Amino acid sequence: MTGTAIPTATYLCPQDGTRADVAAAHWCCPVCAGPWDLDIGARPPVRLDALNGRANSLWRYEEALPLAGPAVSLGEGRTPLVPLTGHVSAKLDFLMPTLSFKDRGAVMLAELARRLSPERVVADSSGNAGTAVAAYCARAGLPCTVYVPEGTSPEKTEQITAHGARLEVVPGDREATALAARAAAGAPGTFYASHVFNPFFLHGTKTYVYELWEDLGGTLPDAIAVPVGNGTLLLGAALATAELLAHGLIARRPALIAVQAEAVSPLAAAFRAGQDGLPPGRATATAATLAEGIAIPRPPRARQILAAVRESGGTFLTVTENQIRAAQRDLAARGLYVETTGVACWAAVGDVTDRSVVVPLCGAGLKTGTAP
Structure with missing residues (x-):
């Protein structure tokens, strides 16, 4: 594919199977008004031994991406992975060009x-x-x-x-x-340019896991914890782990641990109740939370998020406002100044000692001006 070609992938509605051409489609499914998935067709695997010499950005995983030959790259991706404890490591996605994983x-x-x-x-x-x-x-x-x-x-x-x-x-x-x-x-x-409805966004966030896989020498941790509002990072992680498993590049999929603020946790409540989705109706007003980036009362991809967590053998965890504040202070004391949404996973799994876990530090503390 050239840098100017329209992608050959097609939109696919996960609810009713409607398909549409990427170049002509409306931003949502015309039948159910839900978000699109993307059918990118059969792709060759990403091979570790083929990565040497490629661009030092997320575009190095070209076999897995729906677009190639980008003209708008700012060198995004390839963020450091650093240990925080003997079992928990952090991926520093706040070091992206605009200071967040987005x-x-x-x-x-x-x-x-x-x-x-x-x-x-x-x-x-x-x-x-x-x-x-x-x-x-x-x-x-x-x-x-x-x-x-x-x-x-x-x-x-x-x-x-x-x-x-x-x-x-x-x-x-x-x-x-x-x-x-x-x-x-x-x-x-x-x-x-909806990061919720347009699945090209998810195929960008999945590179988070491809980078983990490369940095860990072709393996993944036992669990990947992600903050979840609209679920874009979690669903990207689910895409990547499914692709790596299908190509025989990992032996098992890591558990996905979804973290929400206790004040706004509709998905965690649905998961604990054994529900496949959220109850019908419009979202009601929510309580305030420091984790503004995940304060989503009614995520459009709720069913997909819940299914992805269950299929991975993962779970939902919630954190209080006091835990968020304490986690931000703790990370700052370790040299990492992260915004309040980005510390939610550290607040949830920082004391894990029975398995390896990676957490994303999603946004820089300078983005909120809220000092720990």
């Missing part, structure tokens, strides 16, 4: 948008995804509008506008923000 998926969305040549790009976010989309759209030369909820940290909104994006502050919570962006996404000539 760059992994945003670069895919911006590269796709560049090839589709829309008149405008819109995105919605609690901050980090919007920042990443704004940066990569700037790199691609695409006009971009980012919708954020009121109360988003000034550090994040300043970063969004610094990249030249138009900022729309929406009264209300994250759910209201998503609805406003989706309304704008219906205008002709608009590309909705």
Whole structure:
């Protein structure tokens, strides 16, 4: 595939099987209005012995990616893996170009948008995804509008506008923000760079696990813990582990440990109740939490998230606000200043001693201005 080619992959609705061409499709399934998955067809495996000399970015795993030959890369990916205890290691994804793991998926969305040549790009976010989309759209030369909820940290909104994006502050919570962006996404000539509905984002976040696999010499830890709001990192991890297993590159899939703030934990409650999804109806107002990046009352991919955790043999854990504060202080004392959402997994699994676990430090502490 050339750097300007439209991808040959197709959108696939996981609920009703509807298929659509990537170049022509609406941002959601026209039948059920749910998010798309992506059928990228049969791909050759990524081989460890083939990686030497490749780009030192997530694009080195080209066999597994739906796009190749990117024009918008900022060198994202290949973040360090460092031990925190004898059993828990951290992947420092806050060292990405825009200081969060969202760059992994945003670069895919911006590269796709560049090839589709829309008149405008819109995105919605609690901050980090919007920042990443704004940066990569700037790199691609695409006009971009980012919708954020009121109360988003000034550090994040300043970063969004610094990249030249138009900022729309929406009264209300994250759910209201998503609805406003989706309304704008219906205008002709608009590309909705949704990190939730567009599966190209998930195929970017899956590189997190490919990097773990490479850095650990072709193995993975016993468990991978991820903070879960809309579940983009968890679902990307599920994609990668399934691909590696299917190609015989790992012997077993690690357990996926999904971490939510106790104040906003709809998925954890559904998991404990044995439910396959969330109850029908609109989300109600939620309690405030320091972990704003995962304060999602009704994630559109709830069923997929719950299924992925169960299939991996994993579980859901929740953390209190006091645990989040303590974990942020603890990491800062270890030399790692991480934003409050990014410390949730360390708060949940930092004392594990019976298996190997990797946690992502997803965003830099400078993004929130909340000192530990």
